[in-house]
Amino acid sequence: MPVIIVENKEKVIEKLSEIIEKTAASSISKHGKFLVGFSGGSLAPFLATGLPKIKTDFSKWTIFFCDERLVPVNDPDSTFGLYKKTLIDSGAVPLKEDQFVQIKQGVSAEEAATAYENKVKEFFPNEKLPVFDLLLLGMGPDGHTCSLFPGHKLLNETSRWIAPITDSPKPPPSRVTMTFPVVNNADVCAIAASGKEKADMIKRVLVDKENLPAARVQPASGNVYWIVDKDAGLHLNK
Numbered sequence: 001m002p003v004i005i006v007e008n009k010e011k012v013i014e015k016l017s018e019i020i021e022k023t024a025a026s027s028i029s030k031h032g033k034f035l036v037g038f039s040g041g042s043l044a045p046f047l048a049t050g051l052p053k054i055k056t057d058f059s060k061w062t063i064f065f066c067d068e069r070l071v072p073v074n075d076p077d078s079t080f081g082l083y084k085k086t087l088i089d090s091g092a093v094p095l096k097e098d099q100f101v102q103i104k105q106g107v108s109a110e111e112a113a114t115a116y117e118n119k120v121k122e123f124f125p126n127e128k129l130p131v132f133d134l135l136l137l138g139m140g141p142d143g144h145t146c147s148l149f150p151g152h153k154l155l156n157e158t159s160r161w162i163a164p165i166t167d168s169p170k171p172p173p174s175r176v177t178m179t180f181p182v183v184n185n186a187d188v189c190a191i192a193a194s195g196k197e198k199a200d201m202i203k204r205v206l207v208d209k210e211n212l213p214a215a216r217v218q219p220a221s222g223n224v225y226w227i228v229d230k231d232a233g234l235h236l237n238k
């Protein structure tokens with residue numbers, strides 16, 4: 001599992017952008033499209049800074065959400081809302097709203113998850129599991145990734161691609177999330193983390209190998225890249 005330690009947050013963004021550029025190019029040359037999953041949280045500003053600098057054919061991109069909070073798009077907690085503002089409305093990259101596979105809002109978490117799963121299935125007809133080209137993941141200070149939280153029963157979900165959650169320990173409580181079978185069927189996963197508040201958890205995941213959600217990101221036949229800055233990687237051997 002490649003762990004890339006760089007000087008600071010700016011270099012995390014550069015490295016992450018390089019991986020995105022390379023993976024997009026190989027996916028587009030392999031099957032003419034790039035099917036990528038975005039997370040929210042600290043990843044959103046990384047992408048707002050990094051994506052405008054990469055060389056790619058954005059018209060070939062379809063963007064999914066690794067997880068999404070069930071709040072209106074104009075709510076500051078909406079992950080799509082963040083990307084809409086920083087990438088689309090700002091004109092930072094030539095991406096259009098309909099290139100984002102959006103999550104239905106104003107319905108129950110169950111209904112939103114089912115509707116989202118059905119949309120994902122349209123891109124992967126007849127597949128037992130989807131194979132995303134790249135999933136861009138984050139890791140919360142408690143070791144969660146997507147909306148898969150430590151100790152939560154969703155960690156053991158094996159039949160659904162997308163699951164609802166109504167008791168997220170991190171607000172807002174209602175969300176939808178990709179499940180581990182989907183995450184671990186991706187071609188490439190990348191987890192970017194910056195800042196000393198992540199250092200202890202990075203150690204627990206990468207050194208102590210505790211069975212935390214972020215440690216379970218292990219694509220069966222793909223790669224997972226960890227990109228961390230010196231502060232987040234404080235306890236890693238250089």
Ligand SMILES: O=C1O[C@H](COP(=O)(O)O)[C@@H](O)[C@H](O)[C@H]1O
Binds near residue numbers: 039066067138144170
């Ligand atoms: O709630 C969430 O948190 C994780 C981690 O966020 P971060 O700000 O600590 O990087 C994020 O990956 C996920 O998409 C989001 O819904």
